[in-house]
């Protein structure tokens with residue numbers, strides 16, 4: 001395997017200047033990946049890494065699972081493209097499968113290729129169902145993507161150059177169980193945030209609210225599960241004011257939390273749910289599941305040329321079946337519990353660990369300079385990533401609003417206990433070396 005990677009090296013043009021996404025000349029920070037299998041990736045130098053990022057938390061099923069690869073190849077031989085006015089067997093099969101496992105009555109499915117566009121589809125559907133209402137409410141630490149609209153719906157981007165042409169969203173505070181405001185009891189803070197939310201709906205906006213959109217666990221904004229009381233409270237407020245509740249489940253879908261969807265994990269059913277990332281075994285696919293009570297789109301309101309890519313859909317059928325057949329929700333719960341227990345043990349010796357978060361394999365730790373003040377240890381987090389790479393383990397970092405003191409440990413859901421154990425051994429060693437070097 002290493003030799004494949006070595007052969008690939010040399011064919012690859014490293015001229016970073018040619019990429020609009022990476023204008024830093026001579027930037028050596030990006031690894032060039034040439035191969036992936038299960039929980040591992042290989043670079044162009046033949047190095048193998050244990051991938052605790054699942055490549056943007058998308059390989060819920062380990063990379064290049066043969067069932068997915070075979071399904072995609074078989075589909076390639078049949079039909080690779082059909083415009084949205086047509087069905088394909090892959091689309092029909094996937095839709096039937098998703099309807100089978102969707103929470104509550106979220107039985108109307110829509111597809112696109114990127115999470116950001118799935119979020120936009122959900123927003124459009126909410127407006128479609130509440131014509132004349134002008135506002136969408138989002139949470140202050142939300143992350144919903146990087147299209148113009150979803151970037152505006154996310155936490156304020158420092159020096160955002162796109163502001164003049166972005167729509168405006170209303171951002172509201174949400175509970176932070178790790179740093180509750182005024183040191184309040186987290187449950188009281190949850191109630192306070194619900195009260196502020198309702199006041200915003202009634203007195204804080206002009207033109208009515210079409211939807212409240214939130215991630216059950218803000219994945220790029222703290223990575224901290226919202227209290228169930230808050231999610232249930234938002235549901236009740238949406239019912240009371242006839243507002244569409246949208247869960248952005250692009251990170252929490254398909255087993256990552258140890259339940260099939262975040263909605264199942266928290267026991268709260270929204271009116272629209274987005275999905276993406278883990279659905280398709282590494283192929284581009286995302287979409288929404290919407291309540292049967294909502295009106296759908298009419299011709300021309302939501303159609304993208306490649307939005308129903310049959311190859312990604314065939315891959316998704318195989319990936320979703322594999323997640324179910326291999327009982328990966330159970331594995332996520334089991335290995336996630338093992339990881340968080342080991343992290344609690346590690347925290348006894350590693351003062352940098354301020355907080356340990358789950359559930360399932362939605363695992364992260366927040367690094368702090370001091371457990372009392374909870375001041376973020378941003379430099380230490382950057383070092384964990386760097387020293388992890390040296391030891392051939394890829395940890396996830398968070399760059400949220402420039403804070404970046406989170407380390408995410410989110411390998412594929414079929415990771416073995418042995419591999420997770422190795423990642424944690426490396427983390428412990430790396431944290432020890434960082435503490436010894438006095439970096440925080």
Ligand SMILES: Cc1ncc(COP(=O)(O)O)c(C=O)c1O
Pocket residue numbers: 113114115116117119143144145146215219220248249250251276277286
């Ligand atoms: C919660 C959430 N919503 C939306 C997106 C955007 O998805 P994509 O990058 O596929 O457009 C992401 C991506 O990280 C996400 O985490």
